Amino acid sequence: MPCPVAGLFYQWRSAKSRMAPQEHGSSGSLPNVGPGVSFTVNDVGYTVGAGIPPWTRLVDFLRERVKLPGTKALCREGGCGVCTVVVTVPDPETAGRTKTYSVQACQALVHSCAGWNIETIEHLGNRFTGYHPLQTALHGFYGTQCGFCSPGMIMTMYG
Numbered sequence: 001m002p003c004p005v006a007g008l009f010y011q012w013r014s015a016k017s018r019m020a021p022q023e024h025g026s027s028g029s030l031p032n033v034g035p036g037v038s039f040t041v042n043d044v045g046y047t048v049g050a051g052i053p054p055w056t057r058l059v060d061f062l063r064e065r066v067k068l069p070g071t072k073a074l075c076r077e078g079g080c081g082v083c084t085v086v087v088t089v090p091d092p093e094t095a096g097r098t099k100t101y102s103v104q105a106c107q108a109l110v111h112s113c114a115g116w117n118i119e120t121i122e123h124l125g126n127r128f129t130g131y132h133p134l135q136t137a138l139h140g141f142y143g144t145q146c147g148f149c150s151p152g153m154i155m156t157m158y159g
């Protein structure tokens with residue numbers, strides 16, 4: 001089954017490539033992106049509107065706007081997994097229930113996150129509130145090297 005997030009990204013990218021240069025930002029004007037998209041990050045609500053460029057990736061929004069640097073960015077191609085977050089969304093196939101899975105935040109545009117409940121490594125566990133068993137296990141079994149990709153590995157296992 002194709003990944004719905006990657007599908008949205010590739011739709012957007014191919015639409016962007018068909019646009020004339022003046023239509024996507026070189027003139028300083030932003031395309032119309034609608035009234036706003038609402039979602040939560042670690043139980044805090046956010047709404048993004050026209051003030052956020054439509055090409056903004058979720059990973060950049062998390063790091064630069066929400067100031068959560070635990071979610072890393074490296075390849076930006078969906079290959080390395082350092083940007084992984086966990087998302088819970090309504091399941092359209094089973095009314096009233098949700099689905100939870102890991103998402104590579106470099107492959108999701110923030111304007112595509114409507115209704116998502118996004119969880120980052122900061123929410124899973126930390127030195128102030130205590131570590132999640134996955135974090136403790138990775139540490140206890142010497143599962144890290146430099147540690148840069150550890151948040152992504154933890155969030156992939158968690159999702």
Ligand code: FES
Pocket residue numbers: 072073074075076077078079080081082083084104105106107
């Ligand atoms: S930055 Fe490598 S998968 Fe997202």
